[in-house]
Amino acid sequence: MQNKQKGFTLIELMVTIAVLAIIAMMAAPSFGDMLQRQNLNKSTKELVAILSQARAKAALERREITVELLSADTDTEDKLNWMPAGKSSLKSGRTAEIVFMPTGLVKDPLANQIIATDTSFEICDASSDPKYSRMVTISKMGAIQQIVEGDCS
Template sequence: MSASRTIRGFTLVELMITIAVMAIGLALAYPSFSSVFRSNRVATRTNTLIASLNLARTEAIRSNRGAGVCSSADGSSCNGANWDAGWLVFTDMDADGQMDADADTVVRYVEADANLSLASVEDVIVFDNRGRLDAEVTLTLESTDCPVNSELVRNLTLGRTGQIRMEKAPCTE
């Protein structure tokens, strides 16, 4: 009794054609995925910034002294208006409106993202013990790779009551 077996599989030519078709499909899909990645990066960073601002406001009310958010490159001190370097949330224990390493407590530090730019006129955003600001503050977050007319700019406006309003805007350059 002889049993004949047939061996089934792919030939090398079939495998190479399949790989070539997949490579062409990926090459066509990549540009649309890169815009999705940019959009998700902006959305994630915006949510992180909003969470940091809300945390500072909550800490200000909870501690009954005040709290703030400032730009920081090292996570232990403020460094002026360079918001691209990252930022930190601090509890203002001495209620002077500034981050003092020996007197105040760092609550959270968020590192920089080289793909995003964050700007504000204010060096420090300070909430009083009631969670309020002295004046309205605007922060602008945008992708560093921002194609014209893509809505990858986020303008965050903090009202004097501490409430945050976010608006999308198109890229200009």
């Protein structure tokens, strides 16, 4: 009587592992891209949220509220801080601080005057690939707009 054993041979197992490794190597770059996009989106949403919060707080409390960019300090009653997450960085912007006035207008604290044009902030990923950038614009009236893609260069 012949005993037939069931199972995989060592060669079949090695071929299966090699095929899985090739498939995993093809998926790894797209997973890295997804993580970069997610990190950039997180930083952009946090910036928009901080700017919106400052504008609303200035109108509600009827006083000037400052948003300090690139600062990891603790928020105070009249100052909110924002720092990009992970490998994201702020590449452009008129100033490192924005002041929201109770009227909704935006003031440049360095010049101590109301900003007459729109102010844009570009958030880029460390990869410096233009497809990994987001633009946030504050209108001269204080409205915050998020443009999906910027042009990091």
